[in-house]
Amino acid sequence: MIETLCFFCKKKFHIKPSDSQFRKLKQNPDASYVCKACNQSMQREAQQSTGIHPDQIDQYDKLFR
Numbered sequence: 001m002i003e004t005l006c007f008f009c010k011k012k013f014h015i016k017p018s019d020s021q022f023r024k025l026k027q028n029p030d031a032s033y034v035c036k037a038c039n040q041s042m043q044r045e046a047q048q049s050t051g052i053h054p055d056q057i058d059q060y061d062k063l064f065r
């Protein structure tokens with residue numbers, strides 16, 4: 001388990017190996033972490049300001065999610 005701070009909200013999080021950002025943080029402890037709440041908030045804001053849904057940008061990307 002890795003302890004880190006969210007880049008945006010500055011809250012402390014304990015990252016488990018099952019988290020998608022765990023490997024990035026394990027390899028580089030100075031890498032930025034964005035919590036799920038901040039990530040979703042940024043995605044919603046981007047969708048509202050552009051009117052584009054992420055699935056419309058890269059149809060193949062959703063295969064990897």
